[in-house]
Amino acid sequence: MKRTLSIASSSTLFLVIAMTIIFSGCGGNSTKKLDMTQEFKDFIKTYEAKVTPLFKEMNLANFKAAVSGKPEDYKIATDLRIKVTKIYTNKDDFAKLKKFKESNSITDELLKRQLEILYNSYLSNQIDDKKLEEMIKLQSKIEEEFNTFRADVNGKKLTDNEIEEILRNSKKSDELKAAWMGTKKSGEVVSADVIKIVKLRNEIAKELGFNNYHEMSLKLSDQDPKEIEKLFDELDNLTKDEFAKLKGEMDDYFAKRYNIKKEELMPWHYQNRFFQEAPQIYPADIDTYYKGKDLVDLTTKYYNGVGLEIADMVKKSDLFEKPGKNQHAFCQDIDNEGDVRV
Template sequence: MNEVKRILRTSNDTELRRKAWVASKQVGEVVVDDLLELVRLRNELACSLGFPDYHTLKLYVQEFKPEELDRLFDRLDEVTREPFARIKAEIDSILAARFGVEEEELRPYHYSDPFFQEAPNIYTISLDRYYKDANVAELVSDFYKSMGIDVQPIIERSDLYEREGKYPHAYCTNIDRKGDIRVMVNLKPTEQWVETMLHELGHAIYEVYIDPTLPFFLRDPAHSFTTEAVAMFFGRLSKNPEWMREMLNLSEQETEKIRSVVEKTLTMEQLIFARWAQVMYRFEKALYKDPDADLNELWWDLVEKYQKVRRIDGRDKPDWATKIHICSYPVYYHNYMLGELLASQFLFTIMEEEGVDKIKDLRFAGNIKMGKYFVNRVFRPGKKYRWDRFVEYATGESLNPEYFVKQFCR
């Protein structure tokens, strides 16, 4: 997969790209029969418990009402459609020029990852050069410390750097719910690893500050999407011009130079992800509703509708079965989207409480008040409240997609 991703990110050889993309989908045919059997078994068990299908059961145990999530995804579809179409047109014109084809000839293998879930690298400024001399662990630790949050003990227990045979991804884990919290990362001085380190330590500090007097089962974040929201809130900072200025000592001029690029990149990432999340949510819902439908066709119908990526003519393969979440982490994807919504809601709550109107006027580094906000209103309650009450407790209102809209859908 790393080789496939490298080719899709860097190669200008269309034939090689096509081969790499097709190779990434080969696993679909290998797993599809087992996966469909699994889907039917999941449905059978859900039905035996009185649910219409497994999708509904999974939402129920995550304390979501299906109609509530449908409404939310409909609203997000409506508000992201236009801004996404504009950004997608810009991406397509750049890619068409790069590969010497007409825009109508662009196919999935022209985009820079196998599912078009990430923003392609199309702007000339790479943020990596601002981080190339940074000690990532120190930089991120200094930032959290400046908000009054000490992450040094977490860092000391953690596995930070690459070595032969090591797990290449990243996660945060709470070993004992008694304070032994660690992150697994493979730090390098790049923007992506700064984002990941901010993200994983976001999960970590949430766990650190949960009220230790709560019973064991409540000593956990309020919901999967609330801990994602915290991690995403901090992860976004690696592309925040003010944060970069404060943490990297950039000059005013340098900050202005990167402002439009980083803001555009972050917006592009959010919109691309929001459209991709639509495909995942709607596909899985349909998959469990009718596993006998023409799923290969349905997948590309949804991709064309929501992501505006054209299918490869005549291809009839289970490309949907290559997305690992559909196989191993079923009916979970919406939590990432809800995390992004809540991350924006946290941001506007903090701005409101500090009397700040514009995002660019909010301070992050050195903002002790912001640190206290997260510790007291977000982390401390753990799982004491149901997620919807928790969101009200932390932000003063129920989960509201309009803050994400305000931030990214203009």
């Protein structure tokens, strides 16, 4: 009887010790996770204090350069881009992010997402400072040259809107060709620098363990290159027959419009610089409804009608053509706090 009790007591003691060890370990892991989570929160706080004011300053400079087209404004914007990007080259910060990521201690879903975005942002910039500056300066130079480009058609500088007006309304093939070809001269202006930046970006991507910049850009933006390719292949398969049918209708219409054979149709015959908008092959003039109207006032009233106040945004935006201005429509969030400009 005493022997039985002794064995039972020993078993109980063993279980108590085992459970104590287990719970002690769990407690230690829990404490470690809490410590790591707090450390990451502190990292974010420090990061935001550095980045937030610089991002706003950079975005304001980018917007000003895009509107003015002045070299001095592009220079200021470029210098600020370099300054902001160099935050992400910090080796110590990246080491911390790598530690947070590999620890698997960040369990809060929002924090996990922030960690993933920060890690990828830093990873793409773990490169030599000289290469980084060269890449940003090349990118800015290309943007400036492309944004300030105006097509030269028969000795006259034309805006994109004037080019589109010709392509939409003219029935003269020579005039259409001159206008369309004039826009393509922008390629001659930037081609050498585009080739340089492609080679440099691919070189950087390979140094970081990717096959090329395209792959790196997609993967660090949560995209799978194979899935993207599969998606577009599927889209092509689903639409190519219908597109061919519609394209046939367009060709019939434009052959009659220009009094040429369908085989003689060229890119400048389709009423758009890039064949990215539906040509006007059906009798519908939408512009009629807006002639003589104040478009800004109409837009403001519309958004007011759906409960969105945009007066402040309109006041800060730059809505109409001017020399040197970026002709592409774009919308920019300046500070993630409501300052949005068009």
